[in-house]
Amino acid sequence: MNPRDTPTPARNWRDIPQQMSPRTMSSEGRKRVIYRVLKMVAVVGAVGALGWGGLEIASTFKENPRKAPDTALQSAPVKDLLLVTDGVLDQTWMNRTLALPKKTSLMELDLFQLRTRVLASGQVRAATITRNFPSTLAVSLSERMPVARLSAQNKDDAPRTLLVARDGVVYEGVGYDAAMIETLPWLGGVKLTRAGGTFQPIAGMESVAELLAKAKMEAEHLYNTWKVVSLAKLNSDDELEVTTKDATKITFSITEDFFRQLANLDAILDAAAAHPEKSLREINLAVGSQVPVSFHDAAPAITAAPVSRSAPPAAVKSLVLPSFSTH
């Protein structure tokens, strides 16, 4: 049979019209109709208002693209600058960095540009700038902390001291206590590369930072004697070379536990202190359990005296310290 020959189906209950005038409804039914109508009116009104608003804005922009923002911008000039930081930067620095024109309104500020300006200083790790209406600009900073310093000099300029953070970022420190900066060791064996107005981060600073932090925390008396930390052998031998104030070279391996190496060093220095006539030249902690120690003069070899007898510090009591020999 051709589908076109199919007879029409019988009438279904769905053919009964469900429309009903509110007059024939119960009071609750009428209430529901009113509620539905009001809801619909509210939705239509909201959509209409949004549309009208959109059209108004669009036409304002069309007439004068600067008109709409200007109206808003002139409404709230910046009165206060609020700085919240976890470091040492102060209000003066912020005023200088942001360099806001006088009587600028809050809405006129380009927050993205201001943030870029703040982040241009390597000392700032993260920055959030918000408008606090009616007239406050709030700047929240998270700062880098220096772990070492280095001296850099351009061709004709005077040498200047730069600071290096744990993540290798090199920056000119602002607002730090000079005495604190003096305690930082110098960084050696690195080559600074310019990238725009700043320097490229120094690779391998995590290891340096870890060594310095461990030394400062566990053996500050040793840390205070350190003058230069060199990264010259970092890439080739996985070694860090520390030069002390009395010119002793100490080599650390970054693949070994720094705590263990520091304990060894402390013990060796204690043992060496028993021979004041000898001047230490080099201690290599990077070769394993046997620590080569060399002196400035060709002194007779110090026999392998068990270091544990020479009263090791309390922190390394449990360590089995190696014997050492002169070269």
Place this chain on the structure above:
Amino acid sequence: MSSRSTFIGAVEIGTSKITVLIGEYTGRELAIIGHGECSSRGMIKGAVVDYKAASECTHSALEQAERDAGERIELVFLAQTGGHLEGFYNETAVNVKAADNMIEAADIRTVSDLAKSKELPAGRMVVHNIRRPFRVDGRLIPGSPEHLVGQRLEVGYWTVHGQEQRLADNIHVIRGFNLEVRELVLASLASGHMVTTPEERQHGVLAIDVGAGTTDFVLYRDGGAHTTGVVPVGGSHLTNDLSIGLRLTEGQAEKLKLRFGRATVQARDKAEKVWLDGNFAIGDRQFPRQAIEQIVSARTWELLEVVKKKLGGSFSPETCAAGVVLTGGTAKLPGIAEAAAKVFGVPAHLGETPSWVADNLRDPGNHTALGLLYYGVNAQNERAVSEKRRGGLLTNFKKLFASA
């Protein structure tokens, strides 16, 4: 509450009470969050005879359910019963068109349309078209015959139809509350689905919902509904018989029925008497217990016999291996399962409420409303699937441009 929840309303406008349930369907599970109930007024044998009274109590139950749920519903699934409902079976066959005799969707559509297209008398409207399994060259196909090979495709529909005015009256009662009737569902199908298991329906089972004014029944075979029917006799007729037989008011007769009525006669002693009220009040009377049981049982047996007669050749103990399941308010009558077993010659038992239903809804009188919710969930799922198939707004736009 999840924003993707759907609220489904189920309304049963019965002769003795109106039940409204509101279910929250999250797409995975159904929670019954609202229940409203009201004694019926303006209803006789499942039909509206006083629109205002019926509307008032239905709306009161709807309000109660919405208050209980704390949600406003927009649409309901409405149970349909009443003596005006009738059914007939129409079967058609077509020759498969394709040269390779593979049945295509068009063949299925044609044969289905033909089977459903039988003309109805004036003033009658289709409520349900219940399809029976397809046959390909006489072979029974439980699912879809699409892509099967055969020469002749047959299908039959059990069409349930009712009087237009009666159907419209029920719908208008709901519309008076400004709610849309999403689906009219036969009360017997709703309650039958609640009290039978898929296995029982596969083996053949007869579900009888004995209400106050009507008795709805559905016979399942091969996993689907085979025959449905309504007998305009229910529990209120038992009360009426008692009232006439013992010269009592309807209220007194109802009280006696509930306390001493039985579907099978158990009392052997003719002299055994029971008190009408039993509270030693002035005017309290005694009645022979055997007479009460005899009156109630006679009408119950007669009712079950009528159901059996209406089923005719469709029912046979061989094709109804899972027996008879009884539900509805009057199914609480003691001995009714025993009576049904004797009348139909198959085992009979009372329908059990599924375990997930709360204690306050575990009455057999709520099975129809619960079944409606179940039906609503299925309809919701089917709707979601078909909408997914049709595609989203973007697909429709694409279609629009493609056709342009």
